[in-house]
Each structure stands twice: as structure tokens, then as C-alpha cells.
Amino acid sequence: EVQLVESGGGLVQPGRSLRLSCAASGFTFDDYAMHWVRQAPGKGLEWISGISWNSGYIDYADSVKGRFTISRDNAKNSLYLQMNSLRPEDTAFYYCARGFTIFVRDGIDMWGQGTMVTVSS
Amino acid sequence: QSVLTQSPSASGTPGQRVTISCSGSSSNIGSNTVNWYQQLPGTAPKLLIYSNIQRPSGVPDRFSGSKSGTSASLAISGLQSEDEADYYCAAWDDSLNGNWVFGGGTKLTVL
Numbered sequence: 514e515v516q517l518v519e520s521g522g523g524l525v526q527p528g529r530s531l532r533l534s535c536a537a538s539g540f541t542f543d544d545y546a547m548h549w550v551r552q553a554p555g556k557g558l559e560w561i562s563g564i565s566w567n568s569g570y571i572d573y574a575d576s577v578k579g580r581f582t583i584s585r586d587n588a589k590n591s592l593y594l595q596m597n598s599l600r601p602e603d604t605a606f607y608y609c610a611r612g613f614t615i616f617v618r619d620g621i622d623m624w625g626q627g628t629m630v631t632v633s634s
Numbered sequence: 635q636s637v638l639t640q641s642p643s644a645s646g647t648p649g650q651r652v653t654i655s656c657s658g659s660s661s662n663i664g665s666n667t668v669n670w671y672q673q674l675p676g677t678a679p680k681l682l683i684y685s686n687i688q689r690p691s692g693v694p695d696r697f698s699g700s701k702s703g704t705s706a707s708l709a710i711s712g713l714q715s716e717d718e719a720d721y722y723c724a725a726w727d728d729s730l731n732g733n734w735v736f737g738g739g740t741k742l743t744v745l
Contacts, residue, residue, distance in 0.1 A: 548734070550679075557636060557720075557722065557736060557737070557738045557739040558671070558673075558679065558722050558724075558736045558739070559736065560724075560733065560734035560735065560736060563734065572732060572733065574733055608678060608679070613684070617734075618666075618726045618732060618734075620667075620669050620684065620724065620726070620734065621669070621671075621681070621724070621734075622681050622684065622690070623681070624678040624679050624680065625678065626677075626678050627678055
């Protein structure tokens with residue numbers, strides 16, 4: 514069974530950092546691109562970052578560029594999101610998601626259950 | 635403001651056919667395929683339609699997708715109460731460095 518399990522969310526003060534992790538299982542991790550998508554409370558989905566199978570292609574939404582860093586460790590079947598200089602508007606559920614193929618531009622076919630990040634003083 | 639435009643809400647009665655639309659531009663829907671996601675209350679999104687018209691295994695054939703120019707549509711026939719959910723369209727956008735963009739979502743209510 515394909516599983517994506519996020520962890521690392523929580524309450525953090527503005528300006529601080531947080532690192533999210535996503536543990537993947539049930540599929541060959543390095544056969545797929547991976548993504549992070551967030552959803553603010555009561556709002557829609559926002560794609561924030563994608564990484565190709567070998568980390569050779571990485572892309573970010575403008576809203577997080579320069580503050581967030583996506584990475585993956587294929588040996589550990591894990592995806593990460595380092596979030597720095599957090600702002601209240603970063604408050605959201607953060608979903609780890611699997612791509613259709615090794616390429617970021619081919620979209621998302623599976624989603625984790627998400628982890629909540631709250632940025633507040 | 636989402637790059638892809640969806641009506642915020644839609645409704646129908648059981649057994650009816652409902653259509654949800656998604657409008658974009660030449661840099662996204664006009665030049666790339668569209669995926670649709672269903673998000674039931676309190677759950678993660680789930681892939682419903684990919685590559686404009688394809689259904690993943692397990693998705694009932696009551697759900698169908700189409701695309702024309704810079705717009706796409708999701709149709710649900712034989713509406714059921716369990717179809718009450720938020721529906722999102724998504725497409726790759728070729729502008730600037732390239733990004734995935736979503737519609738703002740359509741909340742479907744089954745009356």
C-alpha cells in the first residue's frame with residue numbers, strides 16, 4: 514500500500530524555522546518526483562514546491578522562494594521541507610504528494626494526510 | 635487569487651448531472667493537461683481525473699473530464715450524497731520558471 518506520512522508540524526513563532534519530513538513507503542521512491550502542497554484553513558490548495566527523482570530539478574512558488582528549501586533522501590525514502598523566516602500567512606496544512614513520474618511537471622497522483630503548521634506569536 | 639478560475643459553489647439533487655468548470659490561459663490549460671482532485675470534508679485530496687479525461691483505477695465512470703482551449707470541465711452524472719466535496723482543477727503553467735497552479739476550488743453540495 515502506498516503511504517506518505519508527514520511529520521514535523523506544530524506551532525512556531527514568526528521569523529523562526531521548521532523542518533517537515535515525509536516518509537514514503539509502498540513504492541519505489543526514486544521512481545517519482547515529489548511535491549509539497551499547502552492549504553490554509555478554509556482555503557484552497559497551493560502548490561509550493563516540487564523536486565524531481567534525482568533532485569536535478571527543483572522549483573518553488575514565488576510565495577516561498579528564498580525561504581523554503583525542498584530536499585529528498587532516496588536512500589531513506591524521505592522528502593523534506595526546510596521552512597525559514599516563517600510568516601503568519603504560512604499557517605496551513607502541508608501535504609506531501611507523489612508525482613505521476615520522475616518529472617515535476619507531470620503532476621500529482623497521491624497525497625499524504627498532511628501536517629499542520631501554525632505560525633503565531 | 636488563483637491562477638485557474640472555478641465557480642466557488644455548485645449544487646444538485648441525487649441522480650442529477652452537475653458540471654464544474656475551470657478557466658485558465660494559454661500558458662497553463664491552453665498548453666498542458668488538466669488534473670482534477672476531490673477533497674472530502676476533513677480529508678486529503680484524491681486524484682479524480684488526470685490528463686484531461688483519464689480516470690484512475692477505482693474512480694467511478696460517473697466522473698468524466700473534458701478540455702477545450704483554455705478551459706476544462708468536470709462532469710458528475712448520477713449525483714450521489716457521497717459526492718459532496720470540494721473539487722479542484724490543476725495544471726502546469728509554462729510562464730516564468732514553471733509552476734503547478736490550482737483552481738480556487740468548487741464546493742459541491744448535494745441537496
